[in-house]
Amino acid sequence: MRISDNLQKIQSSIPSHVTLVAVSKTKPVSDLMEAYNAGQRIFGENKIQEMVDKHEQMPKDIQWHMIGHVQTNKVKYMAAFVDLIHGVDSFKLLKEINKQAQKHDRVIDCLLQIKIAEEDSKFGMSANDASELLQSEEFSELKHIKLVGVMGMATFTENMNQVENEFNYLKSTFDKLKTDQTENCHLQTISMGMSGDYKLAITCGSTMVRVGSSIFGSRNYN
Numbered sequence: 001m002r003i004s005d006n007l008q009k010i011q012s013s014i015p016s017h018v019t020l021v022a023v024s025k026t027k028p029v030s031d032l033m034e035a036y037n038a039g040q041r042i043f044g045e046n047k048i049q050e051m052v053d054k055h056e057q058m059p060k061d062i063q064w065h066m067i068g069h070v071q072t073n074k075v076k077y078m079a080a081f082v083d084l085i086h087g088v089d090s091f092k093l094l095k096e097i098n099k100q101a102q103k104h105d106r107v108i109d110c111l112l113q114i115k116i117a118e119e120d121s122k123f124g125m126s127a128n129d130a131s132e133l134l135q136s137e138e139f140s141e142l143k144h145i146k147l148v149g150v151m152g153m154a155t156f157t158e159n160m161n162q163v164e165n166e167f168n169y170l171k172s173t174f175d176k177l178k179t180d181q182t183e184n185c186h187l188q189t190i191s192m193g194m195s196g197d198y199k200l201a202i203t204c205g206s207t208m209v210r211v212g213s214s215i216f217g218s219r220n221y222n
C-alpha cells in the first residue's frame, strides 16, 4: 500500500479529537513528502539531528514533534522550531528547554513522560515525581515552557491486558495531575499509542497517537 493510502485509512479510523503524529524516523524525505502531499502536517522524529536535517529540507508549515529521549546538550539544535517535545522526564531538561526557548523568544510546549511500563529500559518519571515537579516553585518560574500533557510508552508485549492496564494508569495519572493547573501548565494532551496499539490507546483516553510503521512501512535500522 502507498503511504497516502495508509494515512487515509488511519485518519478515517481515529476520532477527530485525536491528533495523529506521523512517526517518520529513519525514513527518507521523499517518503515524508508523500505523507505531506496527502495532507499530513505533524511529523515525529526521535533523533534531534535527523529532525533538524528534515526540517531544513521540508516545507515550513510542518509541525515537528520530538518523540525520543532528549539529551540536555542537544536541546539548542531544535529550540528554534520544535513544536512539541514528548519525552520530558526531568526538571533539569525542562530548565534547559526553557533557557533555549528564551533565546529564541519562544514558549515551547512539552509533555511529561510518565513511566508506565514494567520494563526498566523505558524512560519516564513516576507519577509522584511529576506531581511534585508541577507544584514546585522552581517550575513555576519557567516562563518559556508550557506543559500541555503527558506521554507514555507501554511495555512491548503481546499481552494486550497489560498494555491496557498501563494506558489506564497513564490516563488516571493525567486526571490527577490536571488538578494542578498553573500559568505554565495546562494539561490537555495524552500522547499514547503506536502502530500496534493506537486503537486500544484511544479507547483508554489517548488524544495523540504516534504511528510510524503502519504509515511508512517497517523500519530498517542498518
Ligand SMILES: *Cc1c(COP(=O)(O)O)cnc(C)c1O
Pocket (backbone or CB within 6 Å): 023, 025, 046, 067, 068, 153, 193, 194, 195, 196, 210, 211, 212, 213, 214
Ligand atoms: C518509533 C516510535 C513510535 C512509532 O512506532 P510504530 O510502532 O512504528 O508505530 C512511537 N513512539 C515512539 C516514542 C517511538 O520511538
